[in-house]
Amino acid sequence: MFEYCVLIDKENYGTVVKADGPKQYRYEKDRGWVRSGILLDYQMPSGPKLGMYKDITEQEALEMIEHL
16 A cells, blocks of 8 residues: 655655655656655655655545646
């Protein structure tokens, strides 16, 4: 089951991310879901953007993607 979040830092604001354990994907308008390790900066204790994301539901993620 996927977990979803949206990034809220200035650089990546609004980027929708889904994760299935260690597998992470960010949504790109032209390419769809792209495998990425982008959440490492947001979840690692020493990461430069620790906690700068908001957990969202799958429905919220789909609505955000629809409006890109």
